[in-house]
Amino acid sequence: MERTGRMETITYDCIREAAARLKGAAHRTPVMTSRTLNKQSGREIYLKCEQFQRGGAFKFRGAYNTISRMTEEEKQRGVLAYSSGNHAQGVALAARLSGVPAVICIPTDAPPVKLAATRETYGAEVLTFDRLTTDREAFGRQVAEERGLTIVPPFDHPHIIAGAGTVALELLEEVPDLDAVITPIGGGGLLSGTSIAAHGWNPKIRVFGAEPKLAADTYRSLQEGKRVSIDPPSTVADGLRATTPGVLTFPILQSHVENVVLVTEEEIEDAIRFALLRLKTVIEPSAAVALAAVRKGALPRDCRKVGVILSGGNIDPSLLAQLWEREATKI
Template identity: 45%
Template sequence: MIDQLPVTLADIEAAASRIAPFVHRTPVLTSRRLDEILGAKVFFKCENLQRIGAFKARGAHNAVFALDEGAVARGVVTHSSGNHAAALSLAARNRGVPAFIVMPSNAPTAKVESVRRLGGEITFCEPTIAAREAAAEEIVAQRGATLIHPYDDPKVIAGQGTAAAELLAKVPDLDAVMAPVGGGGLMSGTAVAVHGLAPSTKIWAVEPAQADDAWRSWTTGVLTPGDPPDTIADGLRTTLGGTGFSILRALLDDFVTVDEAAIVSSMRLVWEVLKVVIEPSSAVPVAALLDRKLPSDGRRVGVILTGGNVDLEHLPWRP
């Protein structure tokens, strides 16, 4: 089964070469104080410092630059709550083609403004997966643009896996690597990279309890559509894709969920101690360490901090 996965380590290595001119090789930060609080030696891969402020720049550039001239000529389209939307806008601009972006009406203001700044043409829709997909399909029909799915696309997944590959090149002797799950693009790319480069390293996934369709799918073995997600982690308000599901079922060692209070506490903790800005989605794996949801005590754990795009007018700890 593992030999037949839709994304391979070779795909991730090819993606790394393809996207190198367009993305940052983000730093890995540590904090002795956070190690004490979290009970592990933690290495934070800071994708919050990536282009457009999130790891999504990796997958979007890989997908856009892998297209031939005929496929990309009329532009690209996607649906996204924000980070992939901005990433695709940037990748399209770098290739010189239009980007048509479907965003839910409740998308954070900071992410909407980022898309506009990067030249994406926005269509707003109701905040449901069905509405997002329908609006994107209509643009494909009208404009002839190529759909770049935000997470259920092997090229996007391969691009996202380059973050974990860089982490392991910097810190090769990790006991575990962990990341949050929304649509599954980052986590499945991470799983493929870790399995291929460090087979003895554990692969851990974390999801908000209020948006736990991926966790339920993984535990039951049946891809289960989620209820409308209601989580502060806006980047994870998606449903697990079939491509990611097949990879996570094959490669994950453990999968846990965390509550909203732990997400907020962990987000603030990273701001205050590590001195970097992260968004709620980035705090989800940190929350699992803070709440001791995984056997991490004393271990060397890599955490991918997925993004840092926050609406500063609506911080979760403000009254």
């Protein structure tokens, strides 16, 4: 990492270093194509499938990259994360693999499948909070200070961002001549890492983000040229419910991202159904946001060869059942 004033600058070399650290720990996830999707969109679409990553989402990459760099003293004391689900699972799994105790702060309305995996499958201690009335960062900091734990933040950390950037690096190693790449946006860690990886690979690659209309904090922030905060959003994309871009991620997005596409809740749900019925794969609502943006034709027409990062597959089974029932009524 390079330091500029008090800020750490994440470089392309940082992402390559993270990739080396993750080798053998993270899965190298597949890249899928679909003739139906290509025909619908009028482009060549390459889907990087992080739903097949350990923990079911890209978050494992940043968590493992961060925990693996900690000192032995820090590892012995343990780590803490606050998350709606995927980062929780990523940290819990990375901590277990590293022999590190983990405490995870999860909102009470997080999908039960994510909470159960964090507690039962990966063995972390789980503390819950009401995201509508409690500041999750303040809650996490208080617990960490009381117990002497090291916080592993969900997106606003250089090692988290570098780990997330390895997704795009792998995609570009497999499809080196992409015109553009698009990812969903929560706090901006995935898009930040993706943009640095893409422009380190080829400065001409165009970088886009996708966000729910109900959680458009990054879109508004980029429009206004400053970090904007919104009320806790009610979008079905539970992993994208951040209320403001990160201090570290926002200037990266300002420098690298061409545009943010907004999608509706209906478009998100339709993208989940499309993935299930046409791609034969299960993705969660947050991952569906980027797919929805491509399906609606929101990218410039001269972006002919596009990489889409499907960020995860940890969908609540009850939500999937509801979407299926709605689809069945149309038949």
